[in-house]
Amino acid sequence: MFKPSQRDNEIRSGTSSSQRPRKKTILHLRLKEHRYLPIEQVLDACELKMAPGEIVSLIGPSGCGKTTLVKIAAGLISPSDGSVERNTDSGAVLFQDHRLLPWKRLYDNMAFGLKAAKLTRQEQFERVSVAAKAMGFSQADLKKFPAELSGGMKQRAAIARAMVTEPDLLFLDEPFSALDVGRRREMYRALLTEIESRACTVLMVTHDIFEALSLSDRVLVMAPDPGRVIKEVTIKMPLHLRTRQLAHELEAELLSDDMIADLFRMKNWEKVL
Numbered sequence: 001m002f003k004p005s006q007r008d009n010e011i012r013s014g015t016s017s018s019q020r021p022r023k024k025t026i027l028h029l030r031l032k033e034h035r036y037l038p039i040e041q042v043l044d045a046c047e048l049k050m051a052p053g054e055i056v057s058l059i060g061p062s063g064c065g066k067t068t069l070v071k072i073a074a075g076l077i078s079p080s081d082g083s084v085e086r087n088t089d090s091g092a093v094l095f096q097d098h099r100l101l102p103w104k105r106l107y108d109n110m111a112f113g114l115k116a117a118k119l120t121r122q123e124q125f126e127r128v129s130v131a132a133k134a135m136g137f138s139q140a141d142l143k144k145f146p147a148e149l150s151g152g153m154k155q156r157a158a159i160a161r162a163m164v165t166e167p168d169l170l171f172l173d174e175p176f177s178a179l180d181v182g183r184r185r186e187m188y189r190a191l192l193t194e195i196e197s198r199a200c201t202v203l204m205v206t207h208d209i210f211e212a213l214s215l216s217d218r219v220l221v222m223a224p225d226p227g228r229v230i231k232e233v234t235i236k237m238p239l240h241l242r243t244r245q246l247a248h249e250l251e252a253e254l255l256s257d258d259m260i261a262d263l264f265r266m267k268n269w270e271k272v273l
């Protein structure tokens, strides 16, 4: 069974990215197992504790249960055996598919959660304007319907829609997958600014080891059959001091472990093919 106290690797020393105070636990997941159907066990025992302001990434091969773990943490599905404590009511979930309402213009899609939260029109306008700017949308874009947006724009819109609600807990399932390299970087920056300014806590799924090591305080590596955490990497270098070179070094160090390289089918990964 995996426990945070069993951290087997701290690959960088230095000051934590998050010198934000971490006094209490905002999320505590204790899982004995999860099965969608009685026969197949999808997740094995796992415990995850997150402090306010912490960014944790889940990486692992397709089908190892990353999305399932995030859905359980976010309360979208109940674990078949286990419990989740969330010490806040303010959370947002962002999936690969944008889930924008096709009959609403971009502005109204972004303001949707704010209307539900009964913010005034002026407050809605201010929040949407800030998020729209951060996500690179023009005034003209805000009048468009989702069908008139590109795949990347839809993804940015979904990120903006989650950000405007200013959640304490943000669950991200591959939010950047449809974005080009430059946009990804911009999104990272916008997201990190948001996270830093409000000590938002993030649990994120990504297929991209480099992305995980660039953005997270901790990276949990999952293996399949049944899904379980087999390695935890704590990165203490502050986010704003991280470089591509550092992330590449961390990636190389992680993949120098044959078990991890096998998991990602990345043996001899230094070679292009």
Ligand SMILES: Nc1ncnc2c1ncn2[C@@H]1O[C@H](COP(=O)(O)OP(=O)(O)OP(=O)(O)O)[C@@H](O)[C@H]1O
Pocket: 036, 037, 042, 060, 061, 062, 063, 064, 065, 066, 067, 068, 069
């Ligand atoms: N609603 C469901 N009902 C039954 N089985 C499911 C359901 N959702 C997922 N599974 C199964 O649970 C396992 C884990 O799926 P999950 O989507 O959590 O993995 P993942 O690591 O996020 O995959 P990917 O990286 O491909 O998105 C898979 O075997 C999948 O078929």
